Amino acid sequence: MKLQPFHPILLAIFTTVASGQSPSTNDLGIFDGHNDIGNVHHAGWASYSESDNTYTISGSGTNMWFNTDEFHFVWKKMSGNVSLSSLIEMMDEGVDPHRKACLIIRQDLDPNSAYIDVAVHGDGLTSMQFRETKDGMTHEIKCNALAPDMIQLKKVGDYFTMYTGSSENEMEISGGSLRLQITSPFYVGLGVCSHNNEVLETIKFKNVVIKENLKAIDTVTKVESSLEILDIASLNRSEIYHTKSHIEAPNWTPDGKRLIYNSDGLLYKINIEGGTPQMIPTGFAKRINNDHGISPDGTQMVISDQTETGNSMIYSFPIEGGKPKKITPLAPSYWHGWSPDGKILAYCAERNGNYDIYTIPFEGGKETRLTDAEGLDDGPDYSPDGQYIYFNSTRTGTMQIWRMKTDGTNQEQITTDKYNDWFAHPSPDGKWIAYVTFNTDVPAGAHPPNKDVMLRLMNLKTKEIIILAKLFGGQGTINVPSWSPDSQKLAFVSYHPVK
Secondary structure (H helix, E strand, C coil): CCCCCCCHHHHHHHHHHHCCCCCCCCCCCCCCEEEEECCCCCCCEEEEECCCCEEEEEECCCCEECCEECEEEEEEEECCCEEEEEEEECCCCCCCCCCEEEEEEECCCCCCCCEEEEEEECCCCEEEEEECCCCCCEEEEECCCCCCCEEEEEEECCEEEEEEECCCCCCEEEEEEEECCCCCCEEEEEEEECCCCCCCEEEEEEEEEEEECCCCCCCCCCEEEEEEEEECCCCCEEEEEEECCCCEEEEECCCCCEEEEEECCEEEEEECCEEEEEEECCCCCCCECCCCEECCCCCEEEEEECCCCCCCEEEEEECCCCCCEECCCCCCEEEEEECCCCCEEEEEEEECCEEEEEEEECCCCCCEECCCCCCCEEEEEECCCCCEEEEEECCCCCCEEEEEECCCCCCEECCCCCCEEEEEEECCCCCEEEEEEECCCCCCCCCCCCEEEEEEEEECCCCCEEEEEEEEECCCCCCCCCECCCCCEEEEEEEEECC
16 A cells, blocks of 8 residues: 655644644634544544635545545535635645545535535546435536636525636636535535545645625526536536537437537537537528437438528538528428438427427428327427327426327327426437426426426336436527437536526
């Protein structure tokens, strides 16, 4: 086992103990106390230097993960809307590359407590980690910043947001936001976990600032956007792109390499690893909305665009870009699904004052009406075996998920709850549908932006439903098919209100 140098602060502690004195815990700056959480092998310690506003913390512990934690915690008991920020200095190379420096908001001091943190790892990985309930499993949202100098964790209501930056640059949102219920009072503080219970790691937290009584944004007029990927097996999320612009509706290309989304009336593509988005040339079409998709063979795109008449119509062009070719002669028409053989498109259209589901050949021709119930039918998407079209309908009062045969027969309700469920997308392997859920305060026929929503997943065999994520979103989050080709991941957009 690699041995660490004996740190000066630990030498001072042991000298104090050997002389018969108790280590002082009174001078902790803005914090109230500190202690080890969980079954750590080596007792941790903390000191505060008022001259440079620096906390030096040593911690042991196997990990902060799964359903229990081991680390050293410097804390303050608080309530309400708060933020905590700090510069991070790792001191040395350390023993384990996954040692963690954390800003933490924790329900209590039990090792299995609900919590949320921003964690900078020794290898630079930065993520928001969280456990929603006591004894629950830990999940994370990886941000697209590596080894930031400064981090911040902000709580406003039930929303938690991670910011990253440096002492020279303004802090920016990084890594998506999360809705999680932590009740007052709670513990706010700094944590160190060595990720190796046989050693102590020492990390410095500089320029530590706690802000209280943060005001919520009453009226949301501007948002920033995070393009995220969620892993179905672990429920962990990764932010691949963050922008101050408004982006919507990612499609995943069949080769698994890129995402395509719309923003300000145009289409963009980006690698799934992140990077700089590239605009896709779309000719005259400059008012593209969030109803667009990719052909099963990955060679063509369809868009819903309002440039020509002011009403949405469906067009096609090669996936690399080009001049749009009109498919639907009537408007408004909003694309949503492509048959697995690539021959038929399914869409929502308003005809004679009623919104229903229609199909039309990809090469153009006469449209076929599949639904005629009163109210709104929307969001059609094909099952991968080509046997069904899933859609959402208000015909029973709330917006629920339905499915029917591709000729419109055998219409049956799939979800039956009090919420409003929209945009069901079957996974490529046919095992699940993913959809977005609005709360009961949203009218059944509306899917507005800037709302508390859930992404949910239904097992089509057992009909079991789980929550994939709770976030600020709605319109634009998951309007169109966005499954990875292997059915293991889902792409979506979350939003963040800003002043």
